[in-house]
Amino acid sequence: MNFTETEEQQALRRAVADLGRRYGHEYTAPRARAREPLSELWAEAGKSGFVGVNLPERYGGGGAGMSELAIVGEELNAAGCGLLMLVVSPAICGTIIARYGTDEQRRQWLPRLASGEAIMAFGITEPDAGSNSHRITTTARRDGADWLLSGRKVFISGVDQAQAVLVVGRTEDARTGRLKPALFVVPTDAAGFERTAIDMDVPMPDRQFQLFLDDVRLPGDALVGEEDAALAQLFAGLNPERIMAAAGSVGMGRYALDRAVSYAREREVWGTPIGAHQGLAHPLAKAKVELELAKLMAQKAASLYDSGDDMGAGEAANMAKYAAAEASIACVDQAVQTLGGNGLAHEYGLGSLITAARVPRIAPVSREMILNFVAQFSLGLPKSY
Numbered sequence: 001m002n003f004t005e006t007e008e009q010q011a012l013r014r015a016v017a018d019l020g021r022r023y024g025h026e027y028t029a030p031r032a033r034a035r036e037p038l039s040e041l042w043a044e045a046g047k048s049g050f051v052g053v054n055l056p057e058r059y060g061g062g063g064a065g066m067s068e069l070a071i072v073g074e075e076l077n078a079a080g081c082g083l084l085m086l087v088v089s090p091a092i093c094g095t096i097i098a099r100y101g102t103d104e105q106r107r108q109w110l111p112r113l114a115s116g117e118a119i120m121a122f123g124i125t126e127p128d129a130g131s132n133s134h135r136i137t138t139t140a141r142r143d144g145a146d147w148l149l150s151g152r153k154v155f156i157s158g159v160d161q162a163q164a165v166l167v168v169g170r171t172e173d174a175r176t177g178r179l180k181p182a183l184f185v186v187p188t189d190a191a192g193f194e195r196t197a198i199d200m201d202v203p204m205p206d207r208q209f210q211l212f213l214d215d216v217r218l219p220g221d222a223l224v225g226e227e228d229a230a231l232a233q234l235f236a237g238l239n240p241e242r243i244m245a246a247a248g249s250v251g252m253g254r255y256a257l258d259r260a261v262s263y264a265r266e267r268e269v270w271g272t273p274i275g276a277h278q279g280l281a282h283p284l285a286k287a288k289v290e291l292e293l294a295k296l297m298a299q300k301a302a303s304l305y306d307s308g309d310d311m312g313a314g315e316a317a318n319m320a321k322y323a324a325a326e327a328s329i330a331c332v333d334q335a336v337q338t339l340g341g342n343g344l345a346h347e348y349g350l351g352s353l354i355t356a357a358r359v360p361r362i363a364p365v366s367r368e369m370i371l372n373f374v375a376q377f378s379l380g381l382p383k384s385y
């Protein structure tokens, strides 16, 4: 067991932190208010090899793993300029295509996903299914060599930036009428594909969309991997998603804590810096402890994933996502409190994080669904729902 990052990982961390410093919260804040993506940062991160650091070298990626992509996600968030689509495009979609796509799908998508020139969104959530993905009804039926895909999705991030969405649907099983999960690459300019932006109350650059798919005609090779093995393929992408959500939360928590600590060292209202009062110092220290613990679990999850242990990574990734979301919410809350009125002043960049920090408590999988997973699979308790 080794708790020290390699020299390459440390160098990556420094390089991403440098990039993040050049953009920072000042760049992000107006975009978050206007709900416009951080396109320049995305392009530069892509050119620098950061977006595709986890993708295979032979398809233009960095040939590293989720540990490295998590470093990218954490450091950008720690600089106040997190890129949400890192969670989706290289982590979920890139991973699934790299592991299960055909050679043609790999050639077509991976180099552009790695360079950041193309973005692929990911659509699993449906209005009538929610957390219960077994109830999704988006259905693909064969029409000659093609597929016709119909259904509805909700809360899908970054569709306006994406060239395609990796849609989780089901194929119509001709023999039994039963439906099976299957993954399709759906171009965002396909006929019958419509999107509507959802008016979210979260100040973050990337927008969420409702999707309406009405007999979208797809070529036979739009299906990623096997029809019958799609559940395993899906999970191969969901663990990286959770690891990235955890890394992003850790970064956001660091950002908030950094602001709080530098303020608490300087601000005096009773003749000593407010950080000398244990009423502030202890909750900040507690937030730091919880953040470091969450980071450790996220690193364990990434390390297990990179070693090929999907099952072990699944449990750790769920726990890391839970712990990091909670730790980040606590960091932001205490940071706002530490700055008093300034905690809610736009200039200090913390007020907007109050809602943004809550996103990972809900997405990609809610706090309650993780507790259900841990209760059932880690503790062996009966399934409760």
Ligand SMILES: Cc1cc2nc3c(=O)[nH]c(=O)nc-3n(C[C@H](O)[C@H](O)[C@H](O)COP(=O)(O)OP(=O)(O)OC[C@H]3O[C@@H](n4cnc5c(N)ncnc54)[C@H](O)[C@@H]3O)c2cc1C
Residues within 6 Å of the ligand: 088, 122, 123, 124, 125, 129, 130, 131, 132, 154, 155, 156, 157, 158, 202, 208, 359, 362, 363, 364, 365, 366, 367, 368, 369, 372, 385
């Ligand atoms: C900012 C944002 C971005 C998103 N981006 C994407 C995206 O790119 N792609 C995508 O597919 N989805 C995306 N989502 C959707 C997200 O994954 C879902 O919101 C999430 O999975 C919860 O589903 P739901 O909103 O339908 O809540 P519901 O499933 O309706 O749950 C509502 C509440 O009930 C609780 N609950 C449900 N079932 C149980 C149970 N059995 N036991 C205990 N509690 C339960 C939940 O924990 C939650 O608190 C995004 C969401 C947000 C907010």
